[in-house]
Amino acid sequence: MAPPEKRRSSTSRRAQYGRFTGYVLAIAGVLIGLLLLAVSLQRPDSFAGLRGLARDSVAPAAAPTTLARTQSQGVLATIAGYWRAGSQNAQLREEMELARIRLREAEALKQENARLKALLDLDQGEGAPVAITHFIGSTASSARRFGYIGAGARDGVNPGMPVRSPRGVVGRVVETGATSSRVLLLSDSQSLVPVRLARRDVAAFAEGRGDGLIRIRLINLGINPLRKGDLFVTSGTGGYFRPGMAVAIVTRITGDGALARMVSDPAATDYVAVLPLWQPETIRAAATPIEQPVGE
Amino acid sequence: MEKLNPQARRDRYGSKINRTHSPSLAGGLPWASVMVASLVQILPLAAAVPVMPPLGFIVLLCWRLVRPGLLPVWAGFPLGLFDDLLSGQPFGSAILLWSLALLVIEVIEVRLPWREFLLDWLLAAAILAVYLMAAALVSGGRMTAPLLLALLPQLLLSVLVYPIIARMVAWLDRLRLMRFRTVD
Numbered sequence: 001m002a003p004p005e006k007r008r009s010s011t012s013r014r015a016q017y018g019r020f021t022g023y024v025l026a027i028a029g030v031l032i033g034l035l036l037l038a039v040s041l042q043r044p045d046s047f048a049g050l051r052g053l054a055r056d057s058v059a060p061a062a063a064p065t066t067l068a069r070t071q072s073q074g075v076l077a078t079i080a081g082y083w084r085a086g087s088q089n090a091q092l093r094e095e096m097e098l099a100r101i102r103l104r105e106a107e108a109l110k111q112e113n114a115r116l117k118a119l120l121d122l123d124q125g126e127g128a129p130v131a132i133t134h135f136i137g138s139t140a141s142s143a144r145r146f147g148y149i150g151a152g153a154r155d156g157v158n159p160g161m162p163v164r165s166p167r168g169v170v171g172r173v174v175e176t177g178a179t180s181s182r183v184l185l186l187s188d189s190q191s192l193v194p195v196r197l198a199r200r201d202v203a204a205f206a207e208g209r210g211d212g213l214i215r216i217r218l219i220n221l222g223i224n225p226l227r228k229g230d231l232f233v234t235s236g237t238g239g240y241f242r243p244g245m246a247v248a249i250v251t252r253i254t255g256d257g258a259l260a261r262m263v264s265d266p267a268a269t270d271y272v273a274v275l276p277l278w279q280p281e282t283i284r285a286a287a288t289p290i291e292q293p294v295g296e
Numbered sequence: 297m298e299k300l301n302p303q304a305r306r307d308r309y310g311s312k313i314n315r316t317h318s319p320s321l322a323g324g325l326p327w328a329s330v331m332v333a334s335l336v337q338i339l340p341l342a343a344a345v346p347v348m349p350p351l352g353f354i355v356l357l358c359w360r361l362v363r364p365g366l367l368p369v370w371a372g373f374p375l376g377l378f379d380d381l382l383s384g385q386p387f388g389s390a391i392l393l394w395s396l397a398l399l400v401i402e403v404i405e406v407r408l409p410w411r412e413f414l415l416d417w418l419l420a421a422a423i424l425a426v427y428l429m430a431a432a433l434v435s436g437g438r439m440t441a442p443l444l445l446a447l448l449p450q451l452l453l454s455v456l457v458y459p460i461i462a463r464m465v466a467w468l469d470r471l472r473l474m475r476f477r478t479v480d
Contacts, residue, residue, distance in 0.1 A: 022369045026402075029373030029395035036388025037434060047387040054381035058335065139384030141337050141350040141450065143432035143443065146384040182384070189443055211446030 045159075045175065052177025055148060129273035131155040135170070138185060138266050143210060145188035147266055151274060152177045160240060160283070162275045168246030168263035169193065169234060170272055181274075186247065186262050187212050194237035195247050197230055204257060206232060206247050214248045216257040226250055226258045239282035242275065308470065315475035325472045326367055327375065329465070330355045334379040349454035351461075352379045353427060354420075356394060358458070358465040360401055361416045366469075372398045389434045397423055416462070421455045428454070 040046050131151035138147040151157050153176045163170045163183050171191065175182040184191050189210035196203050202225055207215045216232060218224065230250040236243030248260035277283060297304050305312050334352030356375060359367050372394030379390040404419065411419070428451050433439065 025368075025370035026372065026395055026399055029370050029376075030392060030399070032373065033376065033388045033390075033392030033395055037386055037392055038388075040387040041434070044386065051381055051387070058382065139337075141348040142384045143428075143435045143447065144384055189440065209440060210443035213442065 048175045051182070052152070052175065052180070055180045055182070056152065056177045129275055130161060131157055131274045132271060133274070135165070135266065135269045135272045136180065144190075145185040145208065145210065146174070147171060147183040147185050149173075149181055149183055149272055149274070150179065152179045152181050154178050155274075157181050157274050158277075160277060162241045162245075162277075163272050164245055164275060165264040165269045165272045167269075169241065170264050170266065170269060172240065173274065185266055186214060187266075193241065193247060194235045195232040196235040196243075197226070198233045198246075199230070200225065202226075203235055203237070204232065206260065209259075212262075213251075214260045214262060215254075216248065216250065216260050218257045221256060224253060224255075224257070226253055228253065230258075231263070232260065236278060239279035239286070240277060242278045309473045310475040312475070314479055316477050316479050317473055317475055318477045321474075321476065322472050325468055326359045326363075327371075329468055330359065330375050331378050334375075334382055337383065347450055347453065349450060349457050350383075350424075350427070350431070352383075353390070353394060353397075354424070354454060354458060354461050355465065357397070357401075357420050357423060358462045360398060361411075361420060362462050362465050363469050364405065367398075369398055369402055370395070372396070385431060385435055389431060392434075393427055393430055397427065413459075413462075417455075417458055420458045424454045424458075425451055 036047075133149050133151040133155070136148040136150055138145060147163075147170065149163065157173055157176050159173050159176060161173045163173060169186060171183040171185040171188075173181050174184045185208070186193065186206065187208045187210065189208050191206075191208040193206045194203070195206045195216070203219045205217045205219070207217060209215050216226070218226075228250055232247045232250070234241035234243055234245045234247055246263040248262055250258040250260045252259040309317070330352055333355040337348055337351050352375070356367070356371070373391055376390035376392070376394035379394070380387050383390060400423065401419070408415065428447050429444075432443065432447055
């Protein structure tokens, strides 16, 4: 359709001024946008309050869709399961036997651990979750990967706290509203989690790539000890994540590490637990400038 | 009269007797539809990759291209502000990019006042490509090759969804002028 009005809007002064004001406002909008963008890139938490308010008001409507999302994933998986039922059955039975053995071994290890910890008088406790809540959704069209959960400052959630699902780590809280918060997902390109190989002591960083995969960067470069299917768990370095939570599974080996998939895919996550910081003192000490003493 | 032609006192917006357009609907529907589209993008999905087209922006583009002269040039500011609250992008990115897009369309309209649908689609595709790249650039994340590759499916989806949304906007435009209000 052609534009209804002519470029030069008649001889009416009022119409001419109206058009002119429109352009002035539009350019002012561009400038204000530029300014706000600069401010929020410099200090990302400047508009947290406004955004929290908007998110809190949307969260209740979003909660029911959580169920639909995770169930629709289940339906697809069910159909796929029929194709490979027989061979899978045999394979699973074998894996089950092995898993039972490993479980017994793990129990023994756990006992030994408890005994050794008691010996060292070291109690680092599991830490009861701060809140258990819905995983509402994630930013769907932005290039950043943020998730939203249905618990906020009112439930005792603070920025920095780790978020996990029954499968493994989902991410870390970056912003809290009153009843909902924003979570930096593992796959965001700003997310960096210290991890270690579950079967051996190999330390690495799990770094989001922004396209759903995670890059594993080994700290000690040398012979790459990784294999396809290796599981990485949190190492506890940095003090945010409790050690031993599943993070990612290696899918492809690269020169300096590997590419990995998240164990806990946000699309298949319905309920998550917000955990307390593992070692708040360490984090506080790390955040204090070196000239100052670490006080209360 | 009705015996000769039952449609005589009706047009596509309903009966003309005792009925008139509702001003709030006629003026507010474009704004409301863009805001609802901005809301949609955070509601139902949680994904590891950005796949969802930027629906708020596409609806705004459609209103501007399908029905020029309805939304003012400065509409990018308030609508972008609303989108920024929900999109997870740094605050201000939609305000900036949406305002710029509307100004760019204004400039193009001077050159090409008469456009057919294909040209509109091409224009929207070009604007969407630039928009998605720019939005990723100002998102504050590190730009890596895989991240840019991951934008491609989203761009393709956005371009393909444009004709559908353009039809929906045309339908909303008819709904906008329905004679709902009774005149006493």
